[in-house]
Amino acid sequence: MGFEMSRKQPLLVLLVLALFPIGANTLYSDFYVDLVTKMMIFGIALLGYDIIAGYTGLVSLGHAMFFGIGGYCAALVMKTYSTNLFPILGLALVGGLIGGLVVGYLSIQTKGIFFVFLTLAFAQFFYLAAFNLTTITGGDNGITLPKVTFGFPGIWAFQVPRPYGFFYLTLGFLILSYLGCHRVISSPFGRLLVAIRENEERVSFLGFNVKMLKIKAFMISAFLGVIAGALFSTYQDFVSPGMLHWTISGDFMLMSILGGMGTLVGPVLGGFIILYIGDLLSSWTENWMIFIGSFFVLAIIFAPQGILGLLSRMKRK
Amino acid sequence: MEIHFSTILTSMLHGLILGMVLVIVAGGLTIIFGMLDVLNFAHGSLYMLGGYCGYTLATWTGSFWLALLIAPLIVGGIGFIIEYFSLRPLYGRPPLHHLLLTFGISLIVLNAIKFIWGNDIYTVSIPSFLSGATSFLGISYPTYHLFVLFFSIGMAILLWLLISKTRYGVAVRAGTEDIETLEANGIDSRKLFTAVFVVGSALAAIAGAAVAPMRTVYPQMGIDIIIDAFIVVVIGGLGSIRGAVLGSLLLGQAVQFGAVFLTGFADAAMYIVMAAILLLKPSGLVAETE
Numbered sequence: 001m002g003f004e005m006s007r008k009q010p011l012l013v014l015l016v017l018a019l020f021p022i023g024a025n026t027l028y029s030d031f032y033v034d035l036v037t038k039m040m041i042f043g044i045a046l047l048g049y050d051i052i053a054g055y056t057g058l059v060s061l062g063h064a065m066f067f068g069i070g071g072y073c074a075a076l077v078m079k080t081y082s083t084n085l086f087p088i089l090g091l092a093l094v095g096g097l098i099g100g101l102v103v104g105y106l107s108i109q110t111k112g113i114f115f116v117f118l119t120l121a122f123a124q125f126f127y128l129a130a131f132n133l134t135t136i137t138g139g140d141n142g143i144t145l146p147k148v149t150f151g152f153p154g155i156w157a158f159q160v161p162r163p164y165g166f167f168y169l170t171l172g173f174l175i176l177s178y179l180g181c182h183r184v185i186s187s188p189f190g191r192l193l194v195a196i197r198e199n200e201e202r203v204s205f206l207g208f209n210v211k212m213l214k215i216k217a218f219m220i221s222a223f224l225g226v227i228a229g230a231l232f233s234t235y236q237d238f239v240s241p242g243m244l245h246w247t248i249s250g251d252f253m254l255m256s257i258l259g260g261m262g263t264l265v266g267p268v269l270g271g272f273i274i275l276y277i278g279d280l281l282s283s284w285t286e287n288w289m290i291f292i293g294s295f296f297v298l299a300i301i302f303a304p305q306g307i308l309g310l311l312s313r314m315k316r317k
Numbered sequence: 318m319e320i321h322f323s324t325i326l327t328s329m330l331h332g333l334i335l336g337m338v339l340v341i342v343a344g345g346l347t348i349i350f351g352m353l354d355v356l357n358f359a360h361g362s363l364y365m366l367g368g369y370c371g372y373t374l375a376t377w378t379g380s381f382w383l384a385l386l387i388a389p390l391i392v393g394g395i396g397f398i399i400e401y402f403s404l405r406p407l408y409g410r411p412p413l414h415h416l417l418l419t420f421g422i423s424l425i426v427l428n429a430i431k432f433i434w435g436n437d438i439y440t441v442s443i444p445s446f447l448s449g450a451t452s453f454l455g456i457s458y459p460t461y462h463l464f465v466l467f468f469s470i471g472m473a474i475l476l477w478l479l480i481s482k483t484r485y486g487v488a489v490r491a492g493t494e495d496i497e498t499l500e501a502n503g504i505d506s507r508k509l510f511t512a513v514f515v516v517g518s519a520l521a522a523i524a525g526a527a528v529a530p531m532r533t534v535y536p537q538m539g540i541d542i543i544i545d546a547f548i549v550v551v552i553g554g555l556g557s558i559r560g561a562v563l564g565s566l567l568l569g570q571a572v573q574f575g576a577v578f579l580t581g582f583a584d585a586a587m588y589i590v591m592a593a594i595l596l597l598k599p600s601g602l603v604a605e606t607e
Contacts, residue, residue, distance in 0.1 A: 059413060061420070106592055109599045113356045113416045114555070117547040118595075124544050125588045132582045246540055250420065257417065287432045293424030300418045301406050 010265055014175055021164050033163045035279055039272045040170045041232045042255070046267040047174075047181045048224025049252050054261030055185055056217040057197030058111060062119030063252040065103065065126045066222045068244030069095040070229020072130065075143045075239045083146050084153045085160070085169075085234065092230040093223060099126075100222030101215070108214040111200075120246060127244040142240025145233065166235055173231065177224055181264055184220060193217050197262075247289075254296050260308030269307065323456045328573045334462055336569025337469035341524040343546040343553075343561040344476060345517035351493040351556050352513045354412055355404060358419040360521050361543025362426035367392050367522025368534040369430055372439045381444045381530070388526040389519040396518025400511050408510075427539060436536055441529040461531055468527055473562070476520070480558070489513060493556070548591050554601025563602055 017036070024030040045067055053059045073092040081087060103122045110118055130137045137143065150169070151157030160166050184190050192213055195203045204210045233239040242248075251274065259270020274292060281288035303310050346360050367388050374384035399422055407414055443461045450457045480486035488509055491499045500506050525538070532538070549568050553560025568587050575586025594601065 059417075106595055109595055113412050114551070116413070116416055117356070117544075118551070121544055121548055121551075121588065121591065124540075125585070128584050129582065132584075250424065253417075253420070285432070287428035289424050290428035290432065293421045293428065297403060297418060297421040297425065300414055300421060301403065304410075304414060 045228035062123030064248035066225025070226035071233035096226035104218035260306030332573035365539035367525030371526030392522030560603035
C-alpha cells in the first residue's frame with residue numbers, strides 16, 4: 001500500500017482540526033463544527049476498521065454491528081444507571097468484547113470474499129434483532145437519550161456542552177485512537193498482521209497462531225467501533241436500528257477503500273471526503289449514493305489503492 | 318402451544334416455496350461464481366430490478382405474463398452492460414476486487430431504483446385464474462403460492478437440463494474446472510463469461526418478477542435476498558450447485574419453522590443454522606471436490 005507518512009503530518013492535521021472551531025460563525029457556519037464532529041466519530045471507527053481490513057487484509061462488511069452495539073449499550077446505561085460517559089464507554093467495551101469474540105471467532109474461520117459476506121450476515125443479525133426485539137430496543141422507532149455528562153459519577157460531573165465541548169471530546173478520542181493504532185501497527189504484532197495479509201501460510205509456518213492474531217486484530221477494530229458508536233449515539237441523543245444498517249457497514253468500507261486502506265490516515269480522509277460530499281449532495285437528492293457508488297466502481301477499476309495510493313504514485317513519478 | 322398437522326404442512330409448504338425461489342437465485346449466483354470467479358453482490362439488486370420492472374410492465378401492459386417475460390430480458394441487458402464494461406477489465410484480479418466492484422454496482426442500482434420508483438411498496442396483482450386458494454389435505458393454500466412453487470421447480474429443471482444436457486452446458490461445466498483447456502479447444506471464454514453472467518442476471522430477474530405478486534416489491538428486497546442466498550452458499554458449499562439446492566431447501570425450512578417456534582424473531586433460525594454449519598463443517602455440506 002506503500003504510502004509512508006512521516007509521524008508529524010497527521011499531528012499537523014490534528015492541530016488544524018483543533019483550531020477548526022475558531023473559524024465557526026465567522027469564516028463558516030457552526031453547522032460545520034457539527035459535521036466535523038461526525039466526521040471525527042466516523043474517523044475513530046475507521047481507524048479500527050483499518051486494523052482488520054487494511055492491515056490484516058480481512059475486509060469486513062459488518063462493521064456497523066460494533067457501531068450499533070456501542071450505540072445500544074449507551075442507551076442501556078443511560079436508561080438504567082447513569083448519563084455519565086465513563087460507565088457508558090465501559091459497557092460499550094464489554095458489549096464489543098462479547099460481540100467481537102463471538103462474531104470474530106466465527107468469521108475468521110473464513111477469509112476473503114467469505115469473510116466479507118459473513119460479517120455482513122452477522123451485522124444483519126444484529127440489525128434484525130434491534131428491529132424485532134421491540135421491548136428492549138424500541139424497534140424501528142429507536143430510543144431517545146438524555147444529554148450525556150462527563151466527569152466522575154457522583155462526585156463532579158457536567159453536561160458536555162455542544163457543539164464545542166463535544167467537538168473537543170471527540171477530537172481527544174480521535175487523537176488517542178490514532179496514537180494507539182499507530183503504536184499497534186508499529187509493534188511486532190502489527191508487522192505480523194501485515195505479514196498475514198501478504199502471506200498467511202508463511203506466518204503460520206513460522207509457528208504463529210494466525211487465528212489468534214486475527215481475533216486480536218478483530219477485537220481492536222471492535223473496541224474502536226463500539227467507542228465510536230457510543231459517541232455517535234450520545235452525540236445524536238438517539239439510537240435506532242439505522243446505526244446497524246448494512247449501508248453503514250458499506251459506508252465504512254467505501255470510505256476506507258476510497259481513502260486508501262492500510263495507511264490509517266487514508267480511511268479517515270476517505271470518511272471526511274464522503275461525509276462532506278454526502279452533505280453537499282443530500283440537499284439536492286436523497287439518493288446521492290448513486291454518485292458515490294459510481295465513483296467507487298471507477299476507483300476499483302482504475303485506482304484500487306485509493307486516494308493515498310494515487311498520491312504516492314504521483315509522487316514517485 | 319398445540320401444533321396441528323395442518324400448521325406443520327402449511328409451514329413446510331411455505332418453507333419449500335422460499336427454498337425453491339432461493340434455488341433460482343442462489344443457483345445463478347453459484348454458476349456465475351463457478352465460471353467467472355465473481356461472487357456477485359449485485360445479484361440481489363438484479364432480482365430486485367426484476368421485481369420493479371415486472372411491476373411497471375404489468376401495470377403498463379395489463380398482462381402479468383408479458384411482464385414475467387420482458388422483465389428478465391431487460392435485466393439480462395443490464396447484466397450485459399455490467400459484465401462488459403465493469404467486470405471485464407477486472408478478470409485476473411483477486412476475487413475481492415470483483416466483490417467490491419459489484420457492491421458498488423449494487424449501490425448504484427439500489428439508488429437508481431429509489432430514484433425512479435421512490436421508497437414505496439408496490440403490490441402486483443395476481444392473474445385472475447391464479448387468485449384465491451386451493452384446498453388439499455385439509456388445508457387451504459393460496460393458489461398463486463403453489464404456482465410459484467411449480468414455476469420455480471420448472472425453472473430449476475430447465476436450468477439443470479441446460480447445464481447437463483446441452484453443448485453450452487458442457488462448455489460451462491468445463492469452464493468451471495479449467496478455463497485454459499477450454500480456450501485451447503477453441504471456445505471464446507470471454508463470450509461464454511458474458512453469456513453466463515447475462516443468463517444468471519435474467520434468472521435473478523425471473524425470480525424477482527415471479528415472487529412480486531406474493532411478496533410485494535420494496536427497497537429492502539435486494540439485500541434480503543442476497544444475504545439469504547449467501548447463507549445458502551455458506552451452508553451448501555461455495556461453487557456447488559447441488560450444495561446450493563440443498564442449502565436453499567434447508568434454509569427455507571429453518572426460516573419457516575423459526576416463524577412457528579421463535580415468534581417475533583424468525584430470522585434468528587437461519588443464523589443459528591449458519592453458525593452451526595460454520596463451526597461443524599466450515600467448507601459447507603457439499604464441499605467442492607478438487
